[in-house]
Each structure stands twice: as C-alpha cells, then as structure tokens.
Amino acid sequence: MGKVVLVTGVARQLGGRFVRRIQRDPDVDRVIGVDAVAPEHHLGGAEFLKADIRHPAIARVLAETGVDTVIHMDINGTPLGKRGGRTSVKETNVIGTMQLLGACQKAPNVQRLVIKSSTSVYGSAPRDPAVFTETTTPKSLPSGGFAKDVVEVEGYVRGFARRRPDVAVCVLRFANILGPCADSPLAEYFSLPVLPTVLGYDPRLQFVHEDDAIEVLRIAAAAPRRGTLNSGTFNIAGDGVLLLSQTSRRLGRPTLPLFLPTVTWAGTALRSIGITDFSPEQIRLLTHGRVVETTQMRETLGFHPKFTTAETFAEFARSRGPGLLPPESLARTVDRLAGVLPARGGLTQ
Amino acid sequence: MADAKVIPFGEEPRARRKARRAGRTGRGTALAPVPEARTEHPPAAPPPPSPRSLEERIAGGLAFLRRRITGDYEVDDFGYDEELTDQVLMSLLRPLYEKYFRVEVKGVENIPADGGALIVANHSGTLPLDGLMLQVAVHDNHPAQRHLRLLAADLVFVLPVINELARKAGHTLACAEDAQRLLERGEIVGVMPEGFKGIGKPFADRYKLQRFGRGGFVSTALKAGVPIVPCSIVGAEEIYPMIGNAKTLARVLGLPYFPVTPTFPWLGPLGAVPLPTKWTIQFGEPILTDGYPSEAADDPMLMFNLTDQVRETIQHTLYKLLVQRRSVFF
Numbered sequence: 001m002g003k004v005v006l007v008t009g010v011a012r013q014l015g016g017r018f019v020r021r022i023q024r025d026p027d028v029d030r031v032i033g034v035d036a037v038a039p040e041h042h043l044g045g046a047e048f049l050k051a052d053i054r055h056p057a058i059a060r061v062l063a064e065t066g067v068d069t070v071i072h073m074d075i076n077g078t079p080l081g082k083r084g085g086r087t088s089v090k091e092t093n094v095i096g097t098m099q100l101l102g103a104c105q106k107a108p109n110v111q112r113l114v115i116k117s118s119t120s121v122y123g124s125a126p127r128d129p130a131v132f133t134e135t136t137t138p139k140s141l142p143s144g145g146f147a148k149d150v151v152e153v154e155g156y157v158r159g160f161a162r163r164r165p166d167v168a169v170c171v172l173r174f175a176n177i178l179g180p181c182a183d184s185p186l187a188e189y190f191s192l193p194v195l196p197t198v199l200g201y202d203p204r205l206q207f208v209h210e211d212d213a214i215e216v217l218r219i220a221a222a223a224p225r226r227g228t229l230n231s232g233t234f235n236i237a238g239d240g241v242l243l244l245s246q247t248s249r250r251l252g253r254p255t256l257p258l259f260l261p262t263v264t265w266a267g268t269a270l271r272s273i274g275i276t277d278f279s280p281e282q283i284r285l286l287t288h289g290r291v292v293e294t295t296q297m298r299e300t301l302g303f304h305p306k307f308t309t310a311e312t313f314a315e316f317a318r319s320r321g322p323g324l325l326p327p328e329s330l331a332r333t334v335d336r337l338a339g340v341l342p343a344r345g346g347l348t349q
Numbered sequence: 350m351a352d353a354k355v356i357p358f359g360e361e362p363r364a365r366r367k368a369r370r371a372g373r374t375g376r377g378t379a380l381a382p383v384p385e386a387r388t389e390h391p392p393a394a395p396p397p398p399s400p401r402s403l404e405e406r407i408a409g410g411l412a413f414l415r416r417r418i419t420g421d422y423e424v425d426d427f428g429y430d431e432e433l434t435d436q437v438l439m440s441l442l443r444p445l446y447e448k449y450f451r452v453e454v455k456g457v458e459n460i461p462a463d464g465g466a467l468i469v470a471n472h473s474g475t476l477p478l479d480g481l482m483l484q485v486a487v488h489d490n491h492p493a494q495r496h497l498r499l500l501a502a503d504l505v506f507v508l509p510v511i512n513e514l515a516r517k518a519g520h521t522l523a524c525a526e527d528a529q530r531l532l533e534r535g536e537i538v539g540v541m542p543e544g545f546k547g548i549g550k551p552f553a554d555r556y557k558l559q560r561f562g563r564g565g566f567v568s569t570a571l572k573a574g575v576p577i578v579p580c581s582i583v584g585a586e587e588i589y590p591m592i593g594n595a596k597t598l599a600r601v602l603g604l605p606y607f608p609v610t611p612t613f614p615w616l617g618p619l620g621a622v623p624l625p626t627k628w629t630i631q632f633g634e635p636i637l638t639d640g641y642p643s644e645a646a647d648d649p650m651l652m653f654n655l656t657d658q659v660r661e662t663i664q665h666t667l668y669k670l671l672v673q674r675r676s677v678f679f
Binding site: 126127128129130131133136198199200201202204240241242243245246247248249250260289291327328330331334335337338341 | 407408411412414415417418419420421422423424425426427428430503506507508509510511512513516517521522524526527530
C-alpha cells in the first residue's frame with residue numbers, strides 16, 4: 001500500500017528539504033509539493049503543483065491525486081522573499097488553512113493531517129508559568145501577528161478533527177527552528193552585527209535544529225511506530241535553555257540594551273524601511289522568552305531530538321561566521337591575562 | 350519592646366532560658382562559617398590568608414570571567430544560573446546576612462538532605478528581603494548546601510532588571526505548575542503564602558500571620574509527596590516599620606501598596622535603608638505528606654486542616670521566638 005503525500009509551503013527551505021527527505025522513504029509512492037510560487041531549490045524529483053491554498057482549487061488537487069497524507073507547512077511568520085506584506089502572510093496562514101481543511105474534509109482518502117504549528121500559540125507574558133505544557137492555557141492570548149494566526153489555525157484544526165474523527169491529526173508546535181539554512185525572523189535577528197535587546201530582561205529561548213524538525217515531521221507523517229501515538233498536539237524543542245545573553249556571547253555579537261518603548265519604536269522604524277522584520281510578538285519573545293515542556297514529544301510521540309538547544313545554536317553560530325567579539329579571542333585575552341597577572345606564572349587553567 | 354502582647358509559653362523559667370540562649374549564640378557562631386565555598390570566590394571575598402590561596406582565587410576568578418564572557422555556562426528551564434548565584438549573587442547578599450541582620454538559624458536539620466521539600470515561611474518587611482535571607486540561610490547552613498528555589502509574586506516578573514535577577518537566582522512565578530515541576534525535580538521550594546497581605550501589612554499588625562491564600566501550596570506538596578517545612582522568620586518585620594500606605598500613589602504606580610515609614614519617602618533613598626534588626630530563622634518539624642492517598646489533594650477539608658496546621662505552627666513558633674528575643678536590634 002503506497003502513500004500519496006501532499007506538502008504545502010514547499011517554496012520555503014524547510015518545505016523543500018522535507019519533500020526531498022520524504023521522497024526517499026520506501027513506503028511513500030508519490031509526493032506532491034504545493035505552493036503559490038515555484039521553488040528556487042529542486043524538490044528531488046517530487047511533483048510540484050503551483051496552486052494557491054487560499055483558493056478552492058486546492059480541493060480539486062486533493063480529489064484528483066487521491067492524497068492520503070497532508071503535511072501543512074505553509075504557516076509562516078514572514079513573507080517569502082520580498083513579496084507581499086503581513087496581510088498576504090496572514091491570508092495564507094488563516095484563509096489558506098481554512099481552504100485546505102475544507103478540501104480535506106471533502107476528500108475521503110485523507111487519513112492523516114500534520115500541521116506545522118509554533119510555540120507562539122502560548123504567547124509570552126511575565127504572568128505565565130515558566131514552562132508551558134501542551135495543556136497550559138496562556139494567561140494572555142497573543143493579540144495579533146503570527147501568534148494570533150497560529151491560535152486561529154489551531155482552532156480550525158480542532159474543528160476539523162471533530163468533524164473528521166477518522167483522520168489522524170497531529171499538531172506539532174515547534175520552538176524556534178534554527179539551522180544552517182533556516183530563514184526565520186529569529187535567524188535574521190541573530191545575523192545583526194549588534195543585537196538590540198530589551199534593557200532589564202534576559203529571555204529564555206529554546207531552539208530546534210532543522211534536521212530534527214524534518215525528522216519529527218516524518219514521524220508524524222508515517223504510521224505510528226509500536227508503543228507510540230502520533231496524533232495529538234506536541235511541543236517540539238531541543239533539550240535545555242539558552243538565555244539571550246548567552247546566545248549573544250556564544251555568537252560573539254555585542255548587545256545593545258534599549259528601553260522597552262524604544263525597542264518597540266525602533267522595531268517599527270526598521271520594519272518600515274524593510275531592514276528587518278522585528279514584529280511585536282518577536283519583541284515579546286525577546287522580552288519574556290518562552291520555554292515548553294517536551295515530555296509528550298519523548299514519551300508519546302517517541303521522538304528524541306538529536307540536537308539540544310545549545311548544540312543547535314552552536315551549529316547555527318558556526319554557519320554564521322564570527323561576530324565582532326568572537327568568544328575564542330575573548331577567551332584568549334583572559335588566558336593571556338591569567339598568564340601575566342601572577343608573576344610566578346603557571347596558572348593557566 | 351512593643352512585641353509585649355505575647356503570652357509566654359514558658360516550659361522553663363526565664364533565667365534558665367536566658368542561660369540556654371547564651372549557650373546557643375555561642376553554638377550559633379560556631380555553626381555559621383562556610384569558608385570552603387568562599388575560597389574559590391572572586392577576589393572580592395575577605396581576608397587573604399596566604400599568597401598561594403590569593404593566586405588560586407585570582408585564577409578561579411579569571412576562569413569564572415572566561416566562562417561568563419564566552420557564554421559557557423548552563424541555566425535550567427527556569428533560567429536559574431547556579432554559577433552566578435553561588436559566586437556573585439550570594440556573595441553580595443552574605444554581608445547583609447552575616448553582618449547587618451546577623452541572622453541566627455535554628456532547626457536546619459529539619460530540611461531533608463536530598464529530595465524535594467516545601468518550606469513555608471511568614472512574609473514581612475515591605476521589601477522581600479526575608480526571602481533572600483532565607484535563601485542564603487538554607488544554602489549556608491545546610492550541610493548539603495542546598496539551593497532554595499523561591500516562588501515570587503508576578504509583580505517581580507513584570508519589573509525590568511528585577512525579573513532578570515530573580516530568574517537567575519532561581520526564583521520563579523508562584524503558580525502550582527512551576528512549584529510542582531520544581532518539587533518533582535527534587536528541589537527545595539520556598540513559598541510565602543501570605544503574599545502581599547503579609548509583606549505589606551502595617552507595623553501595628555507585626556507578627557500576626559495573615560490569611561494563607563487559598564492553601565494551594567498544601568495540595569501542591571501533597572501531589573508531589575514532599576514534606577512541608579514550616580519556617581518562622583523573626584526580625585524582618587521591623588526593618589521597614591510601615592506606618593502608612595499611600596494607596597492612591599500605589600494605584601497610580603500599579604503597585605499593591607506604597608509604604609510610608611518614619612524615614613521613607615521623607616529622606617529619599619536614605620530612607621530606604623533597612624533598620625539593622627537582629628534576625629532569627631527557625632525551621633520547624635517537617636509535616637510529612639507522603640502518607641496520604643493520591644486523591645487527598647482533591648479533599649478541601651484536608652487541605653484546610655493542613656493549611657491551618659502549618660499556619661498555627663508558624664504562628665506559635667513566632668510567639669516563642671519573640672518571647673526569647675532580648676531586643677529588636679541585638
């Protein structure tokens with residue numbers, strides 16, 4: 001019994017990589033990639049259909065190809081490339097998901113639905129518990145932006161799961177995905193020569209490596225392995241936590257602490273001239289941080305990430321090249337100081 | 350002394366008690382030092398005994414500096430930075446603890462050497478210095494040098510700088526989820542259930558325990574099956590005698606209360622210097638919770654009874670300590 005897999009959002013790096021990976025799986029017969037624009041990278045022999053999921057045409061695609069597994073990855077915070085603004089992103093996220101779910105509901109072949117969601121659904125607020133589990137209800141729901149899109153998308157997905165109980169629905173809430181080719185706003189932020197931070201806050205961050213993200217999507221797309229269950233909602237994050245101050249030191253990029261109102265203002269200014277997409281929810285993340293519990297991912301989904309948060313970040317830092325204050329040279333300076341200071345010497349650690 | 354409305358529970362005559370106290374203070378000073386931990390502290394630490402150890406200390410300090418500036422240290426899920434807490438934050442609090450408030454600690458053996466425990470303490474003093482001193486007390490006096498993880502009010506995590514330091518010192522938001530997670534990991538968690546009602550009460554109400562919230566701490570301890578250690582802190586009430594509360598100003602600033610003391614805000618920042626009272630922290634007999642069935646946490650009557658038991662224990666110990674106390678400042 002072969003499988004026909006439909007993947008949305010393949011024009012993005014992560015979507016492209018996932019298609020190439022799943023194409024090699026022996027029990028997958030056919031992979032259909034869907035996006036509104038043609039991808040710049042190759043898809044490893046998978047079929048590409050140029051279709052906008054915001055239009056009902058997607059229902060025809062599902063009906064004609066007899067898809068049984070739908071991987072919805074076209075939920076993003078930023079527009080692809082320089083096209084379109086926040087409005088079109090929101091439309092793709094929310095209207096696109098509605099259309100896709102509507103199409104799935106009408107397609108009797110569909111047996112499995114995987115949603116690439118985000119831990120942004122929890123928002124970031126000082127009054128929330130330190131660690132979010134899948135069942136935590138956030139104290140303050142995200143008021144706008146990508147986080148609100150994700151909340152709405154998950155709402156529609158729950159509705160779909162109620163109406164089609166025969167479909168296995170898996171919602172994967174990813175922490176910040178980082179990797180050599182990740183094109184997320186956070187990766188963009190870490191590429192700035194000087195990192196603006198919020199004065200008096202040191203947020204806790206978690207990262208997932210791209211390879212782990214691909215792997216967990218593959219686990220969710222396949223039939224569950226023995227002793228695991230791959231339908232439901234799962235937080236996906238690497239082990240451990242990094243503070244923003246630690247990340248900047250490990251990257252070797254100096255920070256520029258700003259007052260919270262200034263940061264908001266500077267974010268707006270930078271966004272309007274198009275240098276970086278520093279959205280309000282990004283600022284909230286970089287103010288209060290967010291940490292999720294991953295016990296469900298390990299015990300129920302049976303997925304053990306290969307990279308911890310720190311390893312993911314180290315990998316990412318290597319791919320970005322040294323910053324203005326590389327940690328190696330700082331360490332060398334301290335070592336030299338240690339060699340010079342006590343006249344008797346021989347105290348290098 | 351104004352804390353005279355206390356009925357002495359005297360098991361023994363005053364003279365004998367006084368004699369015993371003298372003995373205890375003697376023992377207290379013998380118990381206090383924790384110099385092993387201090388030798389590797391950065392150069393700021395007191396007397397340099399020999400040049401060899403000074404060198405070691407410089408080397409240790411530089412190694413510490415090296416780890417800090419390269420970001421090569423670990424924090425846990427709550428943002429607790431153990432290295433920074435041990436080497437810097439604790440060293441900053443220790444002079445206040447040892448020299449200023451001269452904290453005397455009793456019954457530290459009631460805190461288990463390993464596994465989780467919930468320390469429940471009274472709250473007072475306008476500013477939460479009692480929590481910080483409790484943290485130093487547990488770490489410096491316990492043979493296993495255990496770290497106390499305090500549960501703090503949400504206000505702490507709203508304020509810039511404060512929230513950052515609180516997280517790094519191992520504090521987290523006072524909510525059942527965080528408390529349970531810490532207890533299940535085998536940490537010692539400190540909670541002050543009186544909250545703002547306790548810390549912001551007027552000076553006239555000193556050492557009168559306020560309502561213990563809704564007693565959520567008991568059910569959390571029951572769920573985690575950890576003992577509850579009642580803890581009474583004497584001395585913190587008098588550091589800022591709050592004689593008034595500027596409610597309108599507090600509302601404008603978004604604070605639960607705005608203290609008015611004989612010196613604050615009249616003398617400005619100078620008025621914010623706490624009075625050098627003499628503190629006593631007494632840990633009581635642990636109340637075991639692992640004997641209860643798992644559904645006990647859903648039994649409100651049991652919760653109320655246990656809450657009352659903890660509350661009474663703390664209140665009685667407070668009275669006892671007050672009777673034994675010679676003066677507020679010595």
